[in-house]
Amino acid sequence: MFESPKRYYLYCGGIGAFGWFIYLVIMHYWTVPVTATFVSALVLTFLSREAAYALRAPVTIFLICGIFCLVPGIGIYNFTYNFFIGDSVKAAQTGVQVLKIAIAISLGISVAYEFSPKWFYAYRRRQKLLEQKNK
Amino acid sequence: MDERERFDLVYDIGESLLKNGAEIKRVELTIRHVAVSLKLKDFDSFVLINGIFMTAYCDNGMVQARVRVIPISPISLGRIEGINTLSRQMSEGTVTAEEAMARLEEIKKQGFTSTRLKIVAYALGSASFCYIFGGTIWDSLGALILGIILSIYSIFILPRVNMSKIVINVTSSMLVSILACIAVKLFPVLRLNSLIIGGIISLVPGVPLVNGIRYLFNEDYSSGWGQMIDAVVTSLCISVGVGIVLQLFNML
Numbered sequence: 001m002f003e004s005p006k007r008y009y010l011y012c013g014g015i016g017a018f019g020w021f022i023y024l025v026i027m028h029y030w031t032v033p034v035t036a037t038f039v040s041a042l043v044l045t046f047l048s049r050e051a052a053y054a055l056r057a058p059v060t061i062f063l064i065c066g067i068f069c070l071v072p073g074i075g076i077y078n079f080t081y082n083f084f085i086g087d088s089v090k091a092a093q094t095g096v097q098v099l100k101i102a103i104a105i106s107l108g109i110s111v112a113y114e115f116s117p118k119w120f121y122a123y124r125r126r127q128k129l130l131e132q133k134n135k
Numbered sequence: 136m137d138e139r140e141r142f143d144l145v146y147d148i149g150e151s152l153l154k155n156g157a158e159i160k161r162v163e164l165t166i167r168h169v170a171v172s173l174k175l176k177d178f179d180s181f182v183l184i185n186g187i188f189m190t191a192y193c194d195n196g197m198v199q200a201r202v203r204v205i206p207i208s209p210i211s212l213g214r215i216e217g218i219n220t221l222s223r224q225m226s227e228g229t230v231t232a233e234e235a236m237a238r239l240e241e242i243k244k245q246g247f248t249s250t251r252l253k254i255v256a257y258a259l260g261s262a263s264f265c266y267i268f269g270g271t272i273w274d275s276l277g278a279l280i281l282g283i284i285l286s287i288y289s290i291f292i293l294p295r296v297n298m299s300k301i302v303i304n305v306t307s308s309m310l311v312s313i314l315a316c317i318a319v320k321l322f323p324v325l326r327l328n329s330l331i332i333g334g335i336i337s338l339v340p341g342v343p344l345v346n347g348i349r350y351l352f353n354e355d356y357s358s359g360w361g362q363m364i365d366a367v368v369t370s371l372c373i374s375v376g377v378g379i380v381l382q383l384f385n386m387l
Contacts (some may be wrong), residue, residue, distance in 0.1 A: 067342065076367070
């Protein structure tokens with residue numbers, strides 16, 4: 001739906017599935033939606049950046065596809081739906097929940113973006129190759 | 136190539152990136168790199184979620200400037216990737232400005248997903264999200280069909296009728312909920328709630344909301360609010376569509 005090139009489908013799917021798996025595992029043991037979302041967004045962004053370095057493609061491709069499971073799409077729908085049918089209490093509840101989850105995801109992404117490139121396997125390998133070439 | 140054309144090329148690249156849903160930071164970085172590679176002097180840009188401002192100095196002492204409003208539009212990752220590769224090659228100096236121009240035109244026209252594949256994506260997305268949000272197998276099957284119908288509506292019918300985004304969202308969600316109501320009337324096994332959630336999942340703006348908050352954290356307040364309000368308005372339109380149909384359905 002986001003018109004991603006076909007050769008990246010498998011990577012996007014794998015990254016997304018892994019993020020959702022982490023979310024499910026954390027939710028199974030602790031039931032803390034916000035923390036679970038934060039951790040899986042962190043891991044997702046890390047994996048996306050790894051893939052981006054390895055395949056020389058923009059991070060956005062893997063990130064948007066991967067994060068699709070986590071984003072509170074239905075939450076924001078529930079919020080506006082309750083708002084529309086006049087159930088203000090429920091609307092406020094879902095709204096705050098959506099905001100929390102969205103902030104958790106964006107914090108996760110921002111933190112993972114701050115990681116040094118040296119932490120990524122593909123980046124290190126490419127630097128090594130460059131050094132060998134220069135020698 | 137004279138200065139004016141090079142400036143237009145940079146502008147074109149920025150515009151197509153923004154139009155296809157690239158992040159603000161990425162647009163800014165990319166056009167700065169491209170401007171450096173095209174040797175534009177004192178290049179400055181200011182990118183918003185729905186517009187680009189750009190200035191550069193010319194040799195004859197004049198200042199070039201361009202401003203345009205670009206509506207917030209759906210994401211096309213393939214194009215972003217294409218333009219990204221192009222700009223990297225330009226920075227490395229392997230592509231000349233003329234070649235780049237031709238390549239950009241090509242990328243703009245290129246479609247990355249066939250229609251059939253898109254329909255499959257809509258259908259599978261609807262079905263699997265319906266299942267995640269607590270639907271049964273039968274609900275998922277219903278959502279699969281709803282997804283197919285919604286994709287046909289949005290791919291074949293919507294481009295022909297020139298409607299505003301608000302009307303598009305309201306009518307799409309109304310279509311989904313009307314069909315869901317009919318399905319529930321015909322097959323009482325199905326649950327209305329799961330069906331509707333599966334059907335509208337491809338419409339709801341989850342990614343834009345998260346992106347909006349990320350822009351806010353990047354101290355880009357105007358774009359952040361713009362993106363978030365856009366997400367909330369889109370979602371409100373969807374809810375209005377579903378709400379109207381459900382109220383009517385309950386009255387029957």
